[in-house]
Amino acid sequence: MATRIVEKSSCVQMLDLKAEYGLMRERIRAVVDEVLESQHHIGGPAIAKLEEAIAKRIGVEHAIAISSGTDALLCALMAIEVGPGDEVIVPSFTFFATAGVVHRLGASPKFVDIDPGTFNIDPRGIEAAISKRTKAIMPVHLFGQCADMKAINTIAKKHGVRVIEDAAQAIGAKQDGRHAGTFGDLACLSFYPTKNLGGFGEGGMILTNNEKLGTLCKQLRTHGESTRYHHERVGGNFRLDTMKAAILLVKLDYLDEFTRRRRHNAARYDELLGKVQSSKFEIQRKEATGQQGNEAIRQQGDALSTPFVASGNVHVYHQYSILCDRRDELAAYLRDRGIGTGVYYPVPLHLQKCFTHLGYKPGSLPITEQSCTRILSLPCHPMLTEDDLQNVASCIAEFHK
Ligand SMILES: Cc1ncc(COP(=O)(O)O)c(C=O)c1O
Structure with a gap:
């Protein structure tokens, strides 16, 4: 490419x-x-x-x-x-x-492993x-x-x-x-x-x-x-x-306004990236309720899924993290188009070298391990413009075409 x-x-x-x-x-x-x-x-x-x-x-x-x-x-x-x-x-x-x-x-x-919806x-x-x-x-x-x-x-x-x-x-x-x-x-x-x-x-x-x-x-x-x-x-x-x-x-003094903007950015991504997701995903998403709601969805191996917010939670989007197939390819594709991304976190802590003595093996925390290979955080900071959000979303859509 x-x-x-x-x-x-x-x-x-x-x-x-x-x-x-x-x-x-x-x-x-x-x-x-x-x-x-x-x-x-x-x-x-x-x-x-x-x-x-x-x-x-x-x-x-x-x-x-x-x-x-x-x-x-x-x-x-x-x-x-x-x-x-x-x-x-x-x-x-x-x-x-x-x-x-x-x-x-x-x-x-x-x-301990994570909930696949909320991480x-x-x-x-x-x-x-x-x-x-x-x-x-x-x-x-x-x-x-x-x-x-x-x-x-x-x-x-x-x-x-x-x-x-x-x-x-x-x-x-x-x-x-x-x-x-x-x-x-x-x-x-x-x-x-x-x-x-x-x-x-x-x-x-x-x-x-x-x-x-x-x-x-x-x-x-x-x-x-x-x-x-x-x-x-x-x-x-x-x-x-x-x-x-x-x-x-x-x-x-700026925290409330910055948080409002982060939440606004996340809501826009939800809308814009929602169009990228398959119609099957959309139907399942609507049916999802509670903390475990996204489990079924994520196991389908959808090409892309936007963050899930558990009922009763107000999310402040320190990171807007999607799960996606071909994560590293997508990150490189976006980088070539001037869009920064982050991988939080590529290596789970139970498999870090310094914790080898604790005896955890690959496969011991499967949802954590799978998330480490599929997670990608998109820019969500308070200074983003509508053009920035649309640019990110359209590049992701283009990648999936
Ligand atoms: C989840 C979590 N815990 C702990 C820390 C440690 O905080 P600090 O970098 O201020 O030492 C961080 C941030 O870096 C974090 O993201």
């Missing part, structure tokens, strides 16, 4: 952070200047303000600003005393940090994976859609284990009217620059309604200090910088 010369103006990137920055440049420069003039770089009012603003928005009692999403997960697991001999149930179809932090504390990740951890698999060693369940709200928290919390309660939500990709997502981050004992956000609320550098946050756990996380954030130079336990340096908090406070 001949490579086309693409005009720069018709390129559609996965993200356009420069354009986003252009909307808020003056405000950000002003707060950066304020921090520079104050020469207050650790703690201070910007951290407290950010914690307060996010706690209020999400509806939790305590928010603790942390150095990254990964450190937030690590600190949360330290707070519930995960250690050697423990198991933490996690999905395998997620970013590495979800399982990496479990291993770093000497515990073992216990990988989130399948509660039926959790029930089967619970053992005497299970300390916690860590669902991930992948791509910006909540895992089935009602079912997960029921299982956790029945077996007396903790729930830590990995909400790194899901700020603003909701389930049955409640925000992601309000369901578990603790929840973690990431402010990595590409996230829906992306900072200028690394950043994260822990959320909880449990006062004891909140206090513990605050202590763990500063080497386990209870009072200055008195350490009841060993923590780390998990603090977020003041400058980053000040910038995040400005960016927070």
